[in-house]
Amino acid sequence: MRSDNLEQALGEALRLLESAVHHHRRSVLASATAELPVAGEAVAGWVARLVLRAERDVIWSLPEVTCEEHARLIAQTLTQLAGKGVRTRMLCPPRVIREAAWQRSVGAVERLDIRVCDGVRQELVVVDGSAVIAPDASPGEPGGSRASMIQNSTVADMLHQLLCGMWDTAQRPMRPLSFEGGARGRVLREVLTLMAEGYKDDAAARKLGLSVRTYRRYVADIMRDLKVESRFQAGVRAVRAGLMEPDGD
Template identity: 85%
Template sequence: MEPEARSDNLEEALGQALRLIESAVTHHRRGVLASATAELPVDGEVVAGWVARLVLRAQRDVIWSLPEVTCEDHARLVAQTLAQLSGKGVRIRMLCPPRVIRGVMWQRTVGTVPRLEVRVCGSARQELVVVDGAAVIAPERSPGDPGGSRASMIQNSTVAAMLHRLLCGMWDTAQRPMRPLSFEGGARGRVLREVLTLMAEGYKDDAAARKLGLSVRTYRRYVADIMRDLNVESRFQAGVRAVRAGLMEAERD
């Protein structure tokens, strides 16, 4: 099996395992784990603020699965929390879907935090924070609900250790953000994405150049830039890596 395929399979397996554990935690939230789980049934900004206070207890390591940045205030609060952790010397790792790190809110806030380690992971669908490998913070949000209605801190050592291992496993298989393309905006960024799309669709250089209104020489220069930035040796590899990194998705703020 090709290395890219093995990595995809491992990431998907880890994602499935994570979803099973999340489901089990939710199901037993008022049962087996109740004595080890602190819950706060509040809404909106209060949930986000409570989560931030719990995260700030970290002394060594935080690994954070963040599937979305819901609004400017949410982005600023996350950024402020991470900046304080960074100032304490805490190692911070963030797992996010590609669209999150390409968003304007991320780039203006979270993306500016020093010493923040970020990797792209499509399996990051539930917000979870593991603090020092010993406590799990799990905000609950309904689809489309930007505030959420509850957050929990799970201090059950078995659950915390299991989720920590799973998030670390997802981290190990996730892609590093491809800054030259994924963070680039403006006219050049749009052209790069259009070139990537035509490469993926198998256009010949002359046909693709005509479609984009470029000279063949200019088009080939864009192709060379893309292959260099993605650190690949073939156009096929460039397409695979771009899809995995989410560069082929439509841009969203």
């Protein structure tokens, strides 16, 4: 099975299990559902405390970072997990790791083990393969307005296997230094766009107001950073990694 088809199948299976998690909240596991744990505490903080109970392994799907506070909490949690020697893997859509809040906080965490996947649509954390933490999405609330901790071994095991499957098919983020933003980042994305549209070097250079030599140097830098051998491959990998999206700043 091709990796694109496998990723699609895993994404569909994950959506089904997310539905199961939702139904668990409404039925036999309703007692495991937590509203804001204490007055005024954001769910993101409660989730962080639960995640820090991990002893061996955490796999975390994160569809968005809602604000600076959310990003800082995640960064602090990841740093503490690393200090405990807990293996932590994080799955995000490509756009998330390009956001300013992410880059200022989470992106600064050393040795962060992350992969990008468009199929990530709900925040789920599987701790030591035996418990699932599932915050509810809620605009304006860092981490949502409530969360569940599910310790049903069957649900936890299935979600753990699915997230691991998505991890295996997800992409490693491209080298970020050339694409962080600023004037150089904008020019590189413009060059990538023209490469993807099949422009010849001289026509592309004229369109961007560059010399052909300078334009080719940008092309060479892009191909080196993306570790590809052809311009077509560069365009494909850049699209998959979200590098051709506009800056979010």
